[in-house]
Amino acid sequence: MNTALRLAVLPLLTVLLATPVGAQTRRATPEPDLERTAAQLRDRAATDATAYEFVEGLTTEIGPRQAGTPAERRAAEWAAARMRRLGFDRVSIEEFPLAAWVRGEEEAVILGANPQRVELDALGGSSSTPPGGIEAEVVIFDTLEALQAAPAGSLRGRIAMVNRRMTRTQTGQGYGPVSAGRSGGPRAAAQAGAVAFLLRSAGTDSHRFAHTGATAYPEGRQPIPSAAVSNPDADQIERLARRGPVRMRLVLNSTLQTASRSQNVVAEIRGRERPDEVVLLGCHLDSWDQGTGAIDDAAGCAIVTGAAKLIADLPRNPRRTIRVVLFGAEEVSQPGGQGLSGARFHAARADAPNIVLAAESDFGAGPIYSVQLPAAAAGTEFARAFSRVILPTGALFDASPATGSGPDIGPLIAAHRTPPAELQQDGTDYFDFHHTPDDTLDKIKPEALRQNVAVWAAFAWMAAESGFDFRGAPAPTPTR
Ligand SMILES: [Zn+2]
Numbered sequence: 419m420n421t422a423l424r425l426a427v428l429p430l431l432t433v434l435l436a437t438p439v440g441a442q443t444r445r446a447t448p449e450p451d452l453e454r455t456a457a458q459l460r461d462r463a464a465t466d467a468t469a470y471e472f473v474e475g476l477t478t479e480i481g482p483r484q485a486g487t488p489a490e491r492r493a494a495e496w497a498a499a500r501m502r503r504l505g506f507d508r509v510s511i512e513e514f515p516l517a518a519w520v521r522g523e524e525e526a527v528i529l530g531a532n533p534q535r536v537e538l539d540a541l542g543g544s545s546s547t548p549p550g551g552i553e554a555e556v557v558i559f560d561t562l563e564a565l566q567a568a569p570a571g572s573l574r575g576r577i578a579m580v581n582r583r584m585t586r587t588q589t590g591q592g593y594g595p596v597s598a599g600r601s602g603g604p605r606a607a608a609q610a611g612a613v614a615f616l617l618r619s620a621g622t623d624s625h626r627f628a629h630t631g632a633t634a635y636p637e638g639r640q641p642i643p644s645a646a647v648s649n650p651d652a653d654q655i656e657r658l659a660r661r662g663p664v665r666m667r668l669v670l671n672s673t674l675q676t677a678s679r680s681q682n683v684v685a686e687i688r689g690r691e692r693p694d695e696v697v698l699l700g701c702h703l704d705s706w707d708q709g710t711g712a713i714d715d716a717a718g719c720a721i722v723t724g725a726a727k728l729i730a731d732l733p734r735n736p737r738r739t740i741r742v743v744l745f746g747a748e749e750v751s752q753p754g755g756q757g758l759s760g761a762r763f764h765a766a767r768a769d770a771p772n773i774v775l776a777a778e779s780d781f782g783a784g785p786i787y788s789v790q791l792p793a794a795a796a797g798t799e800f801a802r803a804f805s806r807v808i809l810p811t812g813a814l815f816d817a818s819p820a821t822g823s824g825p826d827i828g829p830l831i832a833a834h835r836t837p838p839a840e841l842q843q844d845g846t847d848y849f850d851f852h853h854t855p856d857d858t859l860d861k862i863k864p865e866a867l868r869q870n871v872a873v874w875a876a877f878a879w880m881a882a883e884s885g886f887d888f889r890g891a892p893a894p895t896p897t898r
Pocket of ligand 1: 702714715748780781
C-alpha cells in the first residue's frame with residue numbers, strides 16, 4: 419500500500435473502529451466519496467498480490483480441471499477455501515449434474531509410401547473410432563459453409579477437413595468464424611456421410627499443438643469422431659493434397675460419463691444497504707485437460723477475486739452485494755448440444771432477477787484497453803467519473819453500450835435481460851495458447867494482471883456503491 423493511500427484509508431477505519439457497534443447505523447457517517455474510493459482501489463491494485471497468488475496457486479496445486487471430473491471438484495473446494503480466507507462474507511458451492519467427456523487414446527498418421535504422424539486432439543464431445551481406428555481419404559474444405567454445401571452421401575467413407583485459418587486480432591474476432599467450424603463441422607460432415615471430421619486448429623500460433631474445444635451434435639444423430647489438427651500439420655495435409663490423394667489412419671478414444679457433477683463457487687460481499695441487489699463478477703473455473711488453464715480461465719477468476727478482495731478490505735461494505743461466481747463447466751457441451759451448464763444453473767436461481775449488472779473476465783490476462791457499460795450509463799456523471807478513474811490504467815471508456823460479456827453471462831441476459839458490462843482485454847496472443855497444452859502460468863504477465871484488477875475493482879465498487887440503475891433508459895442524446 420502506498421503512503422497517500424494509507425492516509426486516505428486510515429481516517430475511515432478510525433471512524434468505524436471508534437464507533438460502538440449498533441451506533442453505526444444511526445450515526446450519520448460521512449458519505450464516502452465514490453470516485454475517490456474507486457481511485458484508491460485502483461491504486462491499491464498496483465501492489466496487491468491476491469490475483470497472482472490465486473492463479474499461481476490454482477494452476478500449481480490443482481492444475482488441469484476439466485468439467486465434471488474430480489479435478490474440477492478439487493478446484494472448487496480449493497477456491498472456496500481460498501475465498502473464505504480472503505474474507506468474503508459468504509462462500510458456497512452450488513452443484514449440478516453434468517455429462518463429463520474424458521479424452522482417451524489419440525493417434526493420427528498420414529499413410530502411404532512416406533508415412534508421418536499428425537498432431538491432433540479430439541474435440542470435446544467427440545465419439546470414438548471403432549477398435550483399430552479408421553482409414554480413409556481426406557477431403558479438404560476451405561470453410562464450414564463449403565462443407566455444409568456438400569451433397570448428402572458425397573463424403574461417404576471419407577474424412578472431411580475444414581481448413582480455415584484464423585486471423586490474429588486484438589479483439590479476438592478472428593475466433594468466431596473458425597470456432598463455428600468446430601461446433602458445426604462434425605454435423606455437416608456426418609450429414610454428407612463422412613466417417614470423421616478434422617478441423618485446422620482455431621489458433622494463431624505455428625506450434626505443433628492442436629487447439630481442442632467443444633463441439634456439438636444435434637440430438638438423434640450418430641456422432642462421428644472429430645479432432646483438431648495443429649496448424650503446421652494442417653499445412654502439411656494441404657500441401658500433400660495438392661500432390662494427390664491423402665489417406666489417414668485415426669484412432670480416437672474417449673468416454674462420456676453421464677452421471678457426473680459439476681459446480682459453481684459463489685462468494686459474496688454482502689451489501690450494507692441493498693443486500694438483495696447484486697453486482698455479479700464472473701469467470702469460469704473449469705479448464706481443458708492438456709494445459710493448466712492459466713489464461714483460460716484461472717486468470718479471469720484471479721482478476722475478479724482480486725478485485726473483490728480489495729473491496730472486502732475496505733472499512734465498510736458497498737451498498738449492494740458483490741457476488742463473485744466461478745462458473746463450472748463453461749467449456750463443454752452436453753449431449754444434444756447445449757453448453758454453459760453452470761451459467762444456466764445460476765441463471766435459474768430464484769434471486770437471479772435481482773442481479774443489477776453482470777460481467778465476466780474470460781479472455782486471458784492481457785491488459786484492458788476499453789470498457790463498455792449498459793446503455794443506461796451513456797452520457798451520465800457515473801460514466802464520466804468511471805472514465806476518469808480508469809484512464810490512468812490505460813483503459814478507455816467506450817460510450818457504445820455493452821451488448822454482452824463473457825459466455826457465462828449469456829444465460830442471465832437471455833433469461834432476465836440482465837444488463838452486461840464488457841471489460842475488453844488485449845487478446846492479440848490469446849489464441850496462440852488457448853485450449854492447448856501451452857496454456858500455462860508463464861504466459862501471464864503479473865503487471866497486466868494487476869492492471870485488470872485495478873479496472874475491475876474500480877468498476878465493481880462504483881457499480882455496487884453508487885446505486886446506479888443500469889436497467890434504466892439511456893439518457894436522451896443532447897441536440898443542438
Ligand atoms: Zn474460457
